[in-house]
Amino acid sequence: MNVIISNYPEDLTFPQEIIDNVTTAAETVGKLYGVENGEVSVTLTNNEYIHQLNKQYRGIDRPTDVLSFALNESEEPEIEDGPDVNVLGDLIISVERAQEQAADYGHSVRREVAFLTVHGMLHLLGYDHMEEADRLEMEAEQRFVMEKLGIPRE
Numbered sequence: 001m002n003v004i005i006s007n008y009p010e011d012l013t014f015p016q017e018i019i020d021n022v023t024t025a026a027e028t029v030g031k032l033y034g035v036e037n038g039e040v041s042v043t044l045t046n047n048e049y050i051h052q053l054n055k056q057y058r059g060i061d062r063p064t065d066v067l068s069f070a071l072n073e074s075e076e077p078e079i080e081d082g083p084d085v086n087v088l089g090d091l092i093i094s095v096e097r098a099q100e101q102a103a104d105y106g107h108s109v110r111r112e113v114a115f116l117t118v119h120g121m122l123h124l125l126g127y128d129h130m131e132e133a134d135r136l137e138m139e140a141e142q143r144f145v146m147e148k149l150g151i152p153r154e
Contacts, residue, residue, distance in 0.1 A: 001030030002039040002085065014044050014095055021110055022093070025117035028149055033125055038086045040124065042093060042117070050094040065101060066116040067092040068123035091120040111151050118145045 003026045005019055022042055030038050047063035054064045070089040093116050102112040122141055129135035146152055 001027045001036055003027060004039065004041045005044065006041070007044045008049055009045075012044070012046060017110070018044065018095060018113055021113050022117045025114040025145075025149060026091075026121055029118060029121040029125070029145055032145060032148060035086055035088065035125070037084055038088045040088045040091060040121065042091045044093055044095050046096045047094050050092055050097065053092060063094060063097055065094055065097040066120045068120045070124045070126070072124070072126070088121075088124040091117065091124070093117065093120065107153075111146075114149055114151050115142065115146060118142055118149075 003023045005022060007014060022044070026040055026042065030036050050065075050067065051061075051063040053067055054060045054062065057067070057069075058064075068089065068091055071087050072089070093113065095113065098112040098116055099109050102109045105112070119138075119142060122138055122145075127134070127138045127141060129138045143152070
């Protein structure tokens with residue numbers, strides 16, 4: 001799994017532990033779900049920027065924790081002799097919101113950032129939580145991956 005991490009705005013910086021945490025979580029999802037040849041772009045940001053994106057793309061006028069933009073939502077023709085990389089899409093994670101939620105839920109920022117990465121990756125793989133049955137399935141998958149990461153619910 002190729003995990004490309006950037007930050008926006010560019011003047012934001014994040015501790016290496018957060019970057020490593022996101023990378024490990026995304027790579028683990030790739031291994032567990034058979035997309036080791038996958039690629040995901042992850043942007044780490046703040047509440048202000050994710051608020052703008054949430055309003056623009058979802059019509060929701062508030063910050064959120066993670067946004068997923070999947071590139072594999074429909075059947076695409078296979079490109080002959082193309083690169084052997086499955087570009088899954090983009091994740092936008094508000095580290096600021098993750099820190100707030102970790103405090104609210106009484107667990108570590110490490111756990112929250114890993115959870116948001118797993119949640120976003122599962123969306124890129126087609127999981128959703130709009131219907132009750134889908135929500136239950138996605139929650140089970142999230143627990144499975146978090147346990148494989150060694151970060152079960154605290």
